[in-house]
Each structure stands twice: as structure tokens, then as C-alpha cells.
Amino acid sequence: MADEQAKEQQSLLSEKALAEATSDPAARIEALRREIEHNSYLYYAKDAPAISDAAFDSLMHELRALEAAHPELIDPSSPTQRVGGYVGDQFAPIQHERRMYSLDDAMGAEELDEWLDRVREFFGSIPELVCELKIDGSSVAFTYENGRLMRAATRGDGTTGEDITVNVRTVKDVPLRLRADADDGIRDTGVPIELRGECYMPKASFEALNASAEANGKQPFANPRNAAAGSLRQKDPQITAHRDLSTFVYAVGDERKLAVETQWDLLQWLGRAGFHVNPDIALVHSAEEVHEFCRKSLERRDALPYDIDGVVVKVNSFAQQEAMGYTARAPRWAIAFKFPPEEKTTLLRDITVQVGRTGKLTPVAEMDPVLVAGSTVARATLHNEDEVRRKDVRVGDTVIVRKAGDVIPEVLGPVESLRPADAVPWNMPAVCPSCGSPVVREEGEADYRCISIDCPAQALERLLHWASRGAMDIDGMGEEVVRRLVESGRVSDVADYYTLDEVELAQLDMGRTNKEGEPIRLGHTVAKKLVAAIDESRTRPFARPLFGLGMRHVGKTMAETLARAFPSMEALMAASEEELAAVDGVGPKIAHSTYLFLRTPDNVQVIERLAKHGVRLADDVEAAAADALPQTLEGLTFVLTGSLVQSGMTRDEAGAALKARGAKVSGSVSKKTSYVVAGEAAGSKYDKAVALGVPVLDEPALLAILETGEVPEVAGE
């Protein structure tokens, strides 16, 4: 719209406003709200704005002014109240109206045909089907009552999610009130109705967010899906409001509450009701048309402004859906066609070596960043020296990187024809890149290790482990701060944390300079918080420091087992190896390594200094009970395969941590398996999971589960 017209409209509105506001402010406020809602709908859901931004701002301005003058007329559904207009119990559990099922996956055209055959067999011919893009975001359930958004929840385990209403209200294409057009489709507007969709972050916004995170020295998000999920889980809804999130809504919890009979009509109604509905949908009648839709979607994938990881195909008629019914884990009337893993080529700039907490050396491919299957990939583990040799990747090579949606990226190998003439085979360095000590490869082991006790890289990992959320949970003690503390020589073991004070921390040189060339320091605000966090960690239940010490074979659950049997460091150190081995679940191997650890003079010294600086190394019974984890994974069965290189956990440790949240852990994959966690070099269990359609999680997903207790969506709609 031309500026002239916009101005005209503005002045028109304000004249009318003056006249009406004085006579009937309530009516004027309602008219303004409807007008703003309508224009938001055109702008965000229809991508067809009808008025200029200036005119829109003017409407908002008038509404704010009127509401300020008449606070009794403020309503939580007003467009002015997206942020802060609602007080709810953030992250409290919310039960879904009906279970939010995951969909079965079809990996490839053949499996898609198998599903189409089953549908054809059931109905005698192919019924009407609806094809939709599978948005790679975070599922949200929205509950409306009397046309107003009352609640929004994450998918959670499918039955119970978390209350994220305050966050979702800030997402601008989510209607706080349904449009008047919605009424014809709802059987009883007074009955709560749950609508479902996907919240996502557009690719461009994701890139901008990561660029700014990197500029501020923060950890970037791995992909837009994680960015969307992370934004929805912000404690402060202001942060969510500043993230550019959008939604596509496509489902209803209980279709009987709507006067629509088909998925296609549901999508039309959702559009009329004011929701953002993805325009790339198709009503089809044959297997050929389904394949055509999938093929075209795959072609268009890169050109779309948001990530998709496949196509969802549903039987159109709700009555026919009911007739086909459900398996134990998914509807029979729908399938998620997953795009094949993507392969891209990029330049291998370097192979660096990472030193883990236990001294294990891992070669890592450092590549030019490349977008593969929705994630930017710049690094990938090469596992060990044998693996680098087997693949024969060399610095300077153009390499092929492969990634499927949920699985960690993998370097497949070099494009040999593009190899520079001077590229040489890679060798593990003879000395530790961190401390320069000779590295050791024990017989029968694939890994090289640095066994120096003074290795700074190991010290860094140990210090980070102590401060991590599962251990002492020292908020703010992240990699950058710890690295500076280690490099400055101020902190070399975990007891040193407890000798830091605010004045000293505030002066910590962060190793960067500002525009004037002066060194950036940590500063008083951060230092004060950090000292408070360190102080708070002094009184954690005994299992936490025990885990934090990073003894070999002693993960979180083992630490809890030991702390139950020996509720103080004094008691634990007094125990003989036999007494340790006699504890249920401990056994001779762990007893031996624990016994040795507690008798190594360096370790004893650290423990004594911790005690001296007021770290409580004993339990009171109450604190231990408070530390018990909620059993959020009850009813789920996990199978672990491959090695967990990122965390350095053994599969036993990971299994124990899952069990601590109520999950079952099994040794073999079957149809009953809920999830397979595939680490590096996952083998036949991974293949079997894919064959059976069991969702596969990568290690970051596992770590997210252990941290939040919630399973991220892998196959979910």
C-alpha cells in the first residue's frame, strides 16, 4: 500500500477512534482487536498483508492507549497481551485430550508401497488420501475453549506434555482467539478442543540466530528443530518472543468435536479458524499421485524457507481412519515417508585430536560448513586411527558427508579423483596435543590415550564434568570460563573452584578484546552469580559430588547406588574392596577401580581439600529423596548400540541413567522397542531398528532425554 493511503487510513482511524472511544470504549476496543487479529492473520497465516506496517502499528498503539485508560477492559486474549498477559504453571504436566501418536516411518519408496498395499487391501481399492509435508519442528498441542487459547503443551511422551502456554502465546501466527468463521465447524464452542501442529523456526531465522550466538561466544543450535524446541522451553517468554517462530497446524485431538468428516475438510476449517496451514497439501486418489507428491517435495526441499524431513500421507475420511485403527504405537491409517539420508561433499580442512576426560584421543574431521539434511555440519568424529586409515581420508581431501534426519553426520570417504597431489595419509600424533606427553595404545584397544595426570585437556573435561548439570550443577560454569580459569593457572582441580571469590572472578580475562582493544573481563554481575552458584553446589546430595569426581565406571546411577550403601565419603573410604563388591549392582570391577581411586594420594588430597572448603560429602536422608528423578520414561523400552563418543558414557552408564528415569533397557531390538539409541559405529541393531520402523535417536537426543526426562520427537508428527 502506498504511504499516502496508509496515512489517510491512519488519520481516518484516529478520528473514528476519538468519536467512539469517548462514547463506548468497550466497543471500540473490541473492534480494534478484531481488526488487528484479522490483519495479523492476513500477514502471518496468509502471507498477504492488506495494510502497511505503519497502519498496523497505529492500530496497536490506539488499542494500548485505550486499554491503559480502561484497565478493567484488558483481556488475556487481547493482541497486546501476547507477552506477560497470562500467568500459568510453566512446564507443569498437561495431559493430552487423546494420545499424540507417532507415525510409522516409511524409509524409501518400497516401504511406502507396502503401506499403500495394506491400505488397498483393507478398503479393496485406494481411498482418498491427503499428502502433507512433514515439518521438522517441535509438536505443540493447543487447547481452545470458547474460542480462546487456554493452554499449549509440548508433545512429551505422547500422553502427557509440558505447559508452554506463556511461550506459545508469543508466537505471532498462533491465534489467541479463533476467527468468527471458526464457529460453524465446532459442535460445542464451550467444550475444550485440542488442535495440534508443529512449531518451527524458518531456516533464515535459524541462521541469523546462530550467527548472533556465535558473535556472542555462545553455543549455536545444531539445527532449526532444536532451535525451535529450545525457544519454546525458555523460562523467560520475552526470549521466546524475540525468536522468529512460526507454526503449521494440521490435526485435532478428538475429531468428533468438529463438524468435519475428513482430514482435507479439517485443514480447510483450520485455515478459516485463523491458523497457519501449510499450503503444500494434496488430495489424491492413487499410489502414483502419492509417489509424485513425495518426489516433488524432495526436489523442492532445499527451496522451502523451512525444514521438512518427509511427507505424511493420511487416509482422508475420519470414518475410514477409525475403521483401520491403530497398532500399539501408531495409527495404521497414516505413514511418514522419510526422505533418504542426504550426502554432500565438502573440503576436509584438518583432522584434529580431541582429548576426553579419561584421556581418550579422538580424531575429528574439521570441514568447511555444509548444510546436510537440515543441519550445518562442520565437524564429525572419525572415531579412531584405524577408522581414518580404513576410510583413507586425508587433510585436503574433498569428502562425502552423509546425514539422515535424526542420526549424527558421518564422513563416508574421500572423492579420490579430487585429492591434491601432496595429501598424505593421516597418523595419530605421537604426543598428546594438549600436554605433549607420549600417547599410549594398549593391546587389543582401538583408542590411544594420554595417561598423564597433569594433562590440561583432561583437567578441563574433569572440571566441566564436575560443574555439569548431572553432577554439581554449577550454573554459568561453562566451557569458556573454565578454559580461561585453567589457562590462567588459577584452577587445576575441582577443589580449586571453592577457593574463587567474586573480586577475582570479575577480573578474569576472557581472552578477547573489545572495540577499543581492551581485554574483556568476566565482570561483576556474572562473577556474583557464579560465586552464588558455586556456593549453592556445596550442599548437593552425596551422589552428586561422587559422580562429579569422574571415577572410572561410576556414572550417575552407580554413584547413587554407592551413596545409598555408604552415605558419606568417610564411610565410603573406610569400606574394603570386598565390602564395595558386596553392594547390589556394584561387582568386583567397579569395586576395584573405586577402591583404587580413593587410595590414590592425588585424589585423596582433592577430596580433603573439598571437605576443607565446605563441600558437604555426606547425605542427609531428606536431600537424597529430593534428588530422586521423576519417572518420566516409564513404559518405554530402549536399546543402546554403538559407542557414545560425545559424552564418553559407556552403554551401561547410559542404560542405568535411563533406568533411573523409569525406562526399561533391553539388549535386542523388537517391535516392542520404543527407541534405539545409535552411537558411533552402530551395527546390526541399528539396521534392525530401521527395518522394523523403530525410531532411532542419536547421542545428542539421548543426552537431551537424560537432561530433560523428555523424549524429543523423532517420528512424531
Ligand SMILES: [Zn+2]
Ligand atoms: Zn595430555
